Amino acid sequence: GQQLNQSPQSMFIQEGEDVSMNCTSSSIFNTWLWYKQDPGEGPVLLIALYKAGELTSNGRLTAQFGITRKDSFLNISASIPSDVGIYFCAASFSGGATNKLIFGTGTLLAVQP
Amino acid sequence: GAVVSQHPSRVICKSGTSVKIECRSLDFQATTMFWYRQFPKQSLMLMATSNEGSKATYEQGVEKDKFLINHASLTLSTLTVTSAHPEDSSFYICSAVGTDTQYFGPGTRLTVL
Numbered sequence: 001g002q003q004l005n006q007s008p009q010s011m012f013i014q015e016g017e018d019v020s021m022n023c024t025s026s027s028i029f030n031t032w033l034w035y036k037q038d039p040g041e042g043p044v045l046l047i048a049l050y051k052a053g054e055l056t057s058n059g060r061l062t063a064q065f066g067i068t069r070k071d072s073f074l075n076i077s078a079s080i081p082s083d084v085g086i087y088f089c090a091a092s093f094s095g096g097a098t099n100k101l102i103f104g105t106g107t108l109l110a111v112q113p
Numbered sequence: 114g115a116v117v118s119q120h121p122s123r124v125i126c127k128s129g130t131s132v133k134i135e136c137r138s139l140d141f142q143a144t145t146m147f148w149y150r151q152f153p154k155q156s157l158m159l160m161a162t163s164n165e166g167s168k169a170t171y172e173q174g175v176e177k178d179k180f181l182i183n184h185a186s187l188t189l190s191t192l193t194v195t196s197a198h199p200e201d202s203s204f205y206i207c208s209a210v211g212t213d214t215q216y217f218g219p220g221t222r223l224t225v226l
């Protein structure tokens with residue numbers, strides 16, 4: 001099945017550092033989403049982006065929907081230990097987060113206290 | 114926020130047996146639910162779309178006769194893995210579509226011996 005290319009694959013950082021990860025595709029999407037998954041759990045929505053160029057924040061998290069509609073990035077500022085987990089981007093061809101989603105390959109984030 | 118449950122959370126079965134996994138939307142009605150599969154250290158891959166009152170639609174490469182989906186009510190969809198084999202061992206996650214997004218369940222870990 002189709003997947004989105006997400007990088008980096010993993011990150012090991014110190015508490016307090018900022019984090020940046022991105023997602024790219026050869027296809028155009030109309031919705032980009034960012035999820036966090038803890039081990040043995042389902043993904044939890046962090047940020048949803050619906051418009052090209054849109055920049056949205058949720059606390060220490062900021063995400064942007066690329067102008068070309070083929071990419072998105074997620075930034076986490078001042079990381080804390082509870083940020084540990086796997087972050088997935090997801091995208092939808094049809095507008096909105098209620099439709100079929102294609103997921104990225106994931107970024108494993110480890111935060112050293 | 115909206116809550117989606119899955120039952121069982123873990124199941125171990127012998128090769129050749131069938132296993133049923135339930136997905137319930139606890140505080141909202143969902144005419145559409147999605148079933149995803151996630152192998153260890155990999156991303157979520159959409160298996161099928163479950164529609165209340167009609168047949169499920171399956172993604173390319175997913176055998177509909179092996180993965181039976183029944184969306185019997187607006188709050189319940191079931192996935193039955195028939196004649197399970199070790200290669201079917203995976204983390205199965207459902208999502209239920211609400212007003213403006215889809216909410217993921219906590220997942221079901223299936224191990225086939």
